[in-house]
Amino acid sequence: xIEVRDLHKSFGDLEVLRxxxxxxxxxxxxxxxxxxxxxxxxxxxxxxxLEQPTSGTVVVDxxxxxxxxxxxxxxxxxxxxxFQQFNLFPHLxxxxxxxxxxxxxxxxxxxxxxKTARANLExxxxxxKVDAYPAQLSGGQQQRVAIARALAMGPxxxxxxxxxxxxxxxxxGDVLAVMRSLAVEGMTMMVVTHEMSFAREVADRVVxxxxxxxxxxxxxxxxxxxxxxxxxxxxxxxxxxxxxxxxGEVEDV
Amino acid sequence: xxxxxxxxPRLTRRRRRQLVLGGEYAIFVVVVVALVASADxxxxxxxxxxxxxxxxxxxxxxxxxxxxxxxxxxxxFVLGLAAGLVLALMRLSSAAPYRWFALVYxxxxxxxxxxxxxxxxxxxxxxxxxxxxxxxxxYGQAALALGLVSAAYMAETIRAGIEAVPRxxxxxxxxLGMSHGRAMRTIVVPxxxxxxxxxxxxxxxxxxxxxxxxxxxxxxxxxxxxSKYANDVASQQGNSTPIIVAAICYLIVTIPLxxxxxxxxxxxxxxxx
Numbered sequence: 001x002i003e004v005r006d007l008h009k010s011f012g013d014l015e016v017l018r019x020x021x022x023x024x025x026x027x028x029x030x031x032x033x034x035x036x037x038x039x040x041x042x043x044x045x046x047x048x049x050l051e052q053p054t055s056g057t058v059v060v061d062x063x064x065x066x067x068x069x070x071x072x073x074x075x076x077x078x079x080x081x082x083f084q085q086f087n088l089f090p091h092l093x094x095x096x097x098x099x100x101x102x103x104x105x106x107x108x109x110x111x112x113x114x115k116t117a118r119a120n121l122e123x124x125x126x127x128x129k130v131d132a133y134p135a136q137l138s139g140g141q142q143q144r145v146a147i148a149r150a151l152a153m154g155p156x157x158x159x160x161x162x163x164x165x166x167x168x169x170x171x172x173g174d175v176l177a178v179m180r181s182l183a184v185e186g187m188t189m190m191v192v193t194h195e196m197s198f199a200r201e202v203a204d205r206v207v208x209x210x211x212x213x214x215x216x217x218x219x220x221x222x223x224x225x226x227x228x229x230x231x232x233x234x235x236x237x238x239x240x241x242x243x244x245x246x247x248g249e250v251e252d253v
Numbered sequence: 254x255x256x257x258x259x260x261x262p263r264l265t266r267r268r269r270r271q272l273v274l275g276g277e278y279a280i281f282v283v284v285v286v287a288l289v290a291s292a293d294x295x296x297x298x299x300x301x302x303x304x305x306x307x308x309x310x311x312x313x314x315x316x317x318x319x320x321x322x323x324x325x326x327x328x329x330f331v332l333g334l335a336a337g338l339v340l341a342l343m344r345l346s347s348a349a350p351y352r353w354f355a356l357v358y359x360x361x362x363x364x365x366x367x368x369x370x371x372x373x374x375x376x377x378x379x380x381x382x383x384x385x386x387x388x389x390x391x392y393g394q395a396a397l398a399l400g401l402v403s404a405a406y407m408a409e410t411i412r413a414g415i416e417a418v419p420r421x422x423x424x425x426x427x428x429l430g431m432s433h434g435r436a437m438r439t440i441v442v443p444x445x446x447x448x449x450x451x452x453x454x455x456x457x458x459x460x461x462x463x464x465x466x467x468x469x470x471x472x473x474x475x476x477x478x479x480s481k482y483a484n485d486v487a488s489q490q491g492n493s494t495p496i497i498v499a500a501i502c503y504l505i506v507t508i509p510l511x512x513x514x515x516x517x518x519x520x521x522x523x524x525x526x
Contacts, residue, residue, distance in 0.1 A: 050424055077430035087425035091444050101429035104439055153429060
């Protein structure tokens with residue numbers, strides 16, 4: 001479903017991605033973990049070309065996005081994305097947030113768009129918030145509306161860029177529950193996250209990135225439960241039990 | 254301790270403040286009294302607040318003067334807003350010639366006195382484009398002149414508004430499959446316009462005052478706006494009361510508008526989260 005080949009991305013002199021090869025199969029859930037600055041968000045943003053890769057190819061759902069002839073707007077309709085900062089449209093109601101792209105991009109009728117919107121808001125447990133405005137919702141509710149907005153387009157793939165990192169701890173659970181149910185329904189998902197318990201339970205595969213390359217990847221239980229690479233081990237021990245970390249045990253942190 | 258107290262100047266801080274404040278009040282009172290005493294109140298009354306002359310001004314000061322002022326202002330504002338939006342988008346365009354044109358336009362029209370623009374529209378445009386008659390005659394000319402001037406200012410305001418919309422908004426819209434233009438129209442510009450409503454209200458106040466420059470277009474009796482009308486009557490009658498009446502007409506509009514702009518601004522600051 002997603003196929004990334006020899007992907008490089010530089011911002012000026014800074015090489016953020018240094019040759020990434022990654023495949024995500026249909027219905028597969030892949031979690032990308034790693035320290036900040038490891039390039040995992042950039043990788044995700046290259047998958048729908050929010051960042052233009054410096055070199056390499058990205059193929060999603062059989063279409064090569066990196067081909068200059070590719071109609072990027074058409075492909076993006078098939079790729080849902082959820083952001084760390086939600087990025088709901090503050091000037092539109094919840095219903096309008098979920099219908100606007102259906103109307104303007106997919107040319108659905110008002111009635112059809114609303115029906116799809118209500119169904120997807122139901123799916124994320126916010127059917128009663130259709131008339132609210134984003135500012136009236138909690139962070140967790142906003143993020144679930146953002147998920148419904150992406151789902152309403154009927155995507156083949158969903159990308160999640162640290163979807164719970166901006167949330168208060170007690171609101172994280174609702175968002176993860178929605179994502180878990182999506183995974184169960186068979187959605188193809190690529191998730192950049194720091195939620196190790198979610199990765200362990202839900203992901204089919206976990207990818208550990210550091211310094212712009214994939215250091216280790218494999219089934220969730222292996223990468224998180226029994227990491228082979230030294231760097232992965234240090235990272236996981238610090239994330240899973242921050243209080244036990246030793247000052248100076250890792251360089252440049 | 255005791256020695257320190259004795260060594261200190263007798264002027265305590267509180268005493269010093271009282272003296273300074275008292276001095277300021279005294280100066281104020283002296284100036285006001287001097288002005289009031291030196292003014293000729295009889296002359297002021299007959300010249301500036303002459304009730305019988307003021308009464309003659311109605312209803313023309315409203316039905317001709319204020320009405321035309323409003324027409325010139327509003328048509329100029331609408332034209333300027335439309336052109337300003339286009340210039341702002343050109344300024345942010347990825348096509349370099351658009352950016353240059355917008356930049357040159359903005360710098361030129363912000364750098365010129367509005368009076369010059371009016372003279373240019375009144376005499377230059379008919380010469381440069383012979384045979385072209387602006388729709389509405391003077392009304393069209395006034396709208397064009399005010400539009401040309403205000404477009405430059407509004408373009409910069411709107412550009413700042415567009416840049417104030419978080420980048421994530423454009424990204425979210427693009428992710429949903431919208432083209433750049435579609436995302437601009439549906440998501441970014443509507444938010445930008447909300448942001449710039451207070452500064453645009455201030456721009457409206459400025460335009461309302463600048464509409465008085467329409468007199469340089471050569472106005473017929475029925476085309477006169479507030480300032481020209483008041484000035485004409487004042488010189489006819491040899492009395493300045495019409496000027497005062499016109500001034501009050503301006504303030505009746507500008508003060509509530511400025512107040513509204515401040516309120517909107519305050520509400521926006523509070524609404525940010």
